[in-house]
Amino acid sequence: MCCLLFPVTDVTLREDTVISLNINGQRRTADVPPEMPLLWVLRDVLGLTGTKFGCGVAQCGACTVHVDGIALRSCQLQVGDIANGNIITIEQIGNTDTGRRVQKAWLDVEVVQCGYCQSGQIMSAAALLSATPVPTDADIDAAMAGNICRCGTYARIREAIKQAAKAA
Amino acid sequence: MSTAGAPLTRRSMLAGGAALAGYLVVGIDLSTNPLARAGEAPVDVSLNAFLRITPDSKITMVMPAVEMGQGSYTSMAMILAEELDIDLDQVRLEHAPPDRSHYVNPALGDQITGGSTTILAWFVPLRKAGASARSMLLQAAAELWNIPADALRTSAGLVVHDRSNRSATYGELVTRMSPRLIAPDLPLKSARDFKLIGTSAKRLDTAAKVNGHAVYGIDVMLPGMKFATLASSPVLGGKVLHVDDTRAKRISGVRQIVVLDDMVAVVADHMWAAMQGLEVLEVRWDDGPYATAFSDGLWSALEKGSAAAGATAKKKGDAVGQLAGARVFDATFELPFLAHAAMEPMNCTVHVRPDGCEVWVGTQAPLKAQSAAARSAGLDPDKVTIHNHLIGGGFGRRLEVDGVAKAVRIARHVDGPVKIVWSREEDIRQDYFRPLYHLRTRAKVEDGKIIAWHHRITGPSILSRWVPVELKDGVDEDAIGGAVETPYDFPNMLVEYVRHEIPEVPTSFWRGVGPNANVFAAECLIDRIARELKADPVEFRRRMITDKPRARAVLDLAASKAGWSTPLQVPKAGGRVGRGIALLAAFGSFLATVAEVVVADDGEVTVSRVVTAADVGTIINPDTLTAQVEGGVVFGIGAVLHGQITIAGGKVQQSNFHDYRVTRINEMPAMECHFVKNDESPGGIGEPGTVTIQAAVANAVFAATGVSLSRMPINRSLIAKRAI
DSSP, X not given: OOOOOOOOOOOOOOOOXXXXXXXXXXXXXXXXXXXXXXXXXXXXISOOTTSOOSOSSSSSOTTEEEETTEEEETTSOBGGGOTTOEEEOHHHHTTSHHHHHHHHHHHHTTOOSSOTTHHHHHHHHHHHHHHOSSOOHHHHHXXXXXXXXXXXXXHHHHXXXXXXXXXX | XXXXXXXXOHHHHHHHTTTSTTOEEEOOOOTTOTTOOTTSOOSSEEEETTEEEOTTOOEXXXXXXXXXXXXXXXXXXXXXXXXXXXXXXXXXXXXXXXXXXXXXXXXXXXXOOXXXXXXXXXXXXXXXXXXXXXXXXXXXXXXXXXXXXXXXXXXXXXXXXXXXXXXXXXXXXXXXXXXXXXXXXXXXXXXXXXXXXXXXXXXXXXXXXXTTXXXXXXXXXXXXXXXXXXXXXXXXTXXXXXXXXXXXXXXXXXXXXXXXXXXXXXXXXXXXXXXHHHHHOEEEEEOOGGGGOOHHXXXXXXXXXXXXXXXXXXXESOHHHHHSSSOOEEEEEEEOBBOOOOSSOOEEEEEEEXXXXXXXXXXXXXXXXXXXXXXXXXXXXXXXXEEOOBOSOOTTGGGOOHHHHHHHHHHTTSSSOEEEEOOHHHHHHTOOBBOOEEEEEEEEEETTEEEEEEEEEEEOOHHHHHSOSOXXXXXXXXXXXXXXXXXXXXXXXXXXXXXXXXXXXXXXXXXXXXXXXXXXXXXXXXXXXXXXXXXXXXXXXXXXXXXXXXXXXXXXXXXXXXXXXXXXXXXXXXXXXXXXXXXXXXXXXXXXXXXXXXXXXXXXXXXEEEEEXXXXXXXXXHHHXXXXXXXXXXXXXXXXXXXXXXXXXXXXXXXXXXXSOOOOGGGOOEEEEEEOOOOSOOOOOTTHHHHHHHHHHHHXXXXXXXXXXXXXXXXXHHHSGGGO
């Protein structure tokens, strides 16, 4: 698994800039440094707290969002780099076909326990199904191994992904 | 008694009720209704501490235990709904505030969610609350229609009189209720009449958890709120020597630096600025005396400590005499520190005002949180408001209120509300770990059965820190959990506890608590003995169960469903295969787990299949039960294969998920869960699944490789093919 650690740069002065982002179909702006991770812009500046903080180093997947349909860890995405990206978060994913199928399967199968990791799990699963409509177990392992669940709901996650795939 | 329609306070009711000892006085408390404005009819009516109903029949249930994934909110709502006779779709849930008079967990003596006690503790009290509320509503209808209450029935939120074809909703009746006495022996439903309990009702908390709407403590947003992160002394007990905040202050968004004697915090406009600020904050620490702690030294001190005289937890017959000189089986087990590493990092939001303190947090112990906040703020507890939240994983971590205390200490220096979020590194390093344990087990066999058993437990006493009284006879009840009450009948038995404190490392309750350690040791020794005797591990255990038929039943069920006697298939990729079993009688439940493993030539262990049989008595929600067993298994696999916290120079060496490894989806075994159905009192299920899997896996590895391992997690190099 790739582990991205933020370099400790000796920048003594960071300037805020007006950053413009396309989030859930809306143009949103934030007065923040361009190297600020999307995760914190979403949560702290825009109040979209559905995307979760779990580790800050792309090891746990709780912060997963879609940028142009690709599942990415928002704790590693600098907002200055994604001004033109189409960003979708957990709050909006239910308005897409795959997102809706995934959320329905998650509830039908009763995947959720504490639920804290599930925003990230659902975003990773939705991206998987968009790219691979009928995933094998190996596809599921590869796409989902970056999403940790401490409650251990993995068996039901796998079942729900397969159910969502069938519902297409 | 007052006339109907005149509001009464509980106080006046209780004053009048003194002569009616033994009766439950159920008042209608309108005086403290937060939704009632002076001079207006109240919009919802409190029937008791757990139930409020609005005139349009919206029902609010106040939850005495917290929801941290174990499904407690749904199970508790099902219990209330069953006796109240309503459907769950009408229900709104609320976290209980700290309140010693209503929400103390009867099994634990404090307002605590933990120890797998929620259902066993609240089953009867919540049924009584539901039944008494239903009784009041029947009485209100009886008075309204001038018909005896026993001619009426309830159905899904309605009171019905069939003969006159009349009905009234609960909402229509709540404003017409008058206070009355409920006899303490008010009949509860018979189990065969259950409509909800025993069904896999859909969970009430999950819809909001799949669309980002659920609010955990970490998600709290308040007007004018600042964000902060903190760093406590990396070595326990260390102090801040010097802070240079020149670079930190220049980070855009950083508002202030708070320096306390044992920690520093950076307060900012958002977490990113706070974290960046902390990264460039130059702190010199005086590590203090515990900087000499290293894992090797802690293990050897623990081992030396285990030779001390122990406090007797159980003595039956003459184990010492029987074990003297005879051919004795002797095994020592060493279990490491383990982190909780819940997905939601520690966090707490606080607003300190001159006259009071408001706290937003996810806690398993609201009263402790309130006391801790009060102490840290220098206020009386009744000036502290605790808003509880859904918790993103507890596992015991949220029993501790260090996060609240630290947050309040910081917030005292901040104007307005501040949300303090720990980094993952801080969350792992400043955890209260599952203790280091040394377990020495010895046994003597005669006629194919264990006839003498000695189990000595050495480790820190968590309860000594929690309960400010002397341990009774030197025995920590948690540390001996699972060791005294075993499924087996040993004619001679000695269980001892040696209190060995490790002041350098904070420890606390971790999923499975005492049984986690003790069942592991016992079940592993039993398997080693079975192998020596060339006995089948299941048959060997069965022989020694005499007075616990429920334990025997789950043992047999697990073995049968696992196909215990059928040969194991070697996978195409090769490897050594083995099966192991472990049995538990603890937490009021009985559980047996069979694990199948494949051990690769390099010692890598794959758990390929897990079959569990559980008897938890009365089942509230079968689906939740399965989920808890499966989740517990995954948690336990992480412990037995990967988990350990190591100490160097007094500092925790692990920091994030790259070096504190936890189970991931690609490591999952195939899992099955089978339940025994009966009407026994409910037992707990939150923890048992985590306990048995660890011994089952260790026993399976033993079966596969012939190597018995003493120290966890499983050391690959000791079971690699070349090593043996």
